[in-house]
Amino acid sequence: MNQKDLKKYRKNLRVQRKEVLLNKILDNKRTNEPLEIIIKTEDNKKVKEKVAKQMQSLGKITHVFQKIPYISLVCMADDAEQIFNKINRKQTSRIFEKSFRYSLNAAKSVDLSGKFSAIPTKIISGTYRNTKSDLWNLEMIGAYKAHSNSRGNNAKIAIIDTGVDYNHDELRKNFTYNKGYDFVENSNNPMDKEGHGTHVAGTAAGKSCGVAPDATLYSLRVLNEYGSGTDADVAAAIEWAVTNNMHVANMSLGGPGASSALEEICRIASQNGLLLVAAAGNTGGVDAEYPAAFGDYVIAVAAVDSEKKHAYFSTIWETNDISAPGVGIYSSLLGGGYTVLSGTSMATPHVAGGLGLLMAKSNKPNLAEEIMHEAAEKIPYNGEYDYRWVFGSGLLRTDIMVDNFSLKGRIQRLKNIKSYKSTIKNVAKTAWRILY
């Protein structure tokens, strides 16, 4: 490329970057969401630090780079627009304070972070979290709000799957010395050899991807490295979960054949207070996938996408109980790192984690399930099938579940106290009659 062409190329690139930023500003103004921008300052350390300090009044500084004259900032779209206009010498509707004008005069350019930048982004936590990020699924089900009341501490969740990479950074803290059991190879080492279980576990209880990040996980490996297993091994895993007092068992697995053995163990487990959560299936049609289709004993989970629409692959059946995000779910990858998977398998651990948040507060599985249904968000639907067959009660909402669980728990305790008082009163009356 000669110098003239290179100049033209760079100019086009600058125009493109501005367009990208302006489009993003427009989008985020509509949705009232923050965005991250990168501001280039004068190449002077003191100037850069002064600009960063002043920009703090507009948003959250996420990075002040040491070797290059840039700072990155998360702010609301309106503020980003004003900064952009000022830096690009356009008319601004906002009068910046004098001290602020220094920063804006010292700024050379502004770009949208993450698009053209080679600089790694940092995690943004708290108020300025980008809701259109990788973890939109947690935002959608109200998990972040729920975390202010419960993070699943004390909840025991069994992952009945291909195993779990319990050494993964995302999951390490969820495991104790008792990792679970490997029913495929009959050993005490239920390490994942396929990847499916590790992803599922991350959504259920991963430290940054998980619905119940403080829950304790147990890996029960029943599917081999090809993701296949037998109903007997699944039944044995459920038996293990009952014997070891699990609160919730996640089963992101299924088959078209109904097994009496599996149905019976599901019934007994449910009667023993174990909450069984299973994937509805990925047939894309009206079908029964087991164990999800065992009805009352198992909570069957259907999948929706980021627009809250029915995922095209999610099986439709009369026993569907609830829906959760299952398209493009970001979670832990076997061996390290993260990956994106889709399926009702991915929807299921949202529900397992959600129930874990409740069971952490109080061991009342029937109440937890009842509240899960009551709290579900109704999803708009104009399709040909019965709503409940597609979505169950609706979209999982862990924030409302946790709020209602606490309130209901209190009301129930109050009722119990009242009935206790009434019982004492009746006993006293009877005793009085007998004696006098």
Add this chain to the structure above:
Amino acid sequence: MSQKQHGGYSTKMQENKNLENSIENTYNAKVEKNFFNDDQLTSKIKEMGFEIKREIELIDTYCLKLYIPEYIEKKGDYITEKVQELANLEHILRVEKAVEIKALNKKQEQYKTNQNQQPY
């Protein structure tokens, strides 16, 4: 390099073989409650050519695999006969074929991010 990472055809063959191995000639037998772990009964079952792969005590069920001797030519008939014999054993309540269970992820869009990069 694992089996899975070989060429597509041979991987599929291996996968099918593994699927077959896991449920082929495998049956779940429900036993009367008081006779679960009864030595006499388990001996009879083994003599018939079944191996006990799994015991599920909560539901009094054995997962059994039938091994077919090499000299048997009509394997289908042999299997039918043996399974019927098992079902007719005293204290056996029910025999059913094992069912295959699979992981339910739809499609894989797999990429490995920076090892230490947590989600944004």
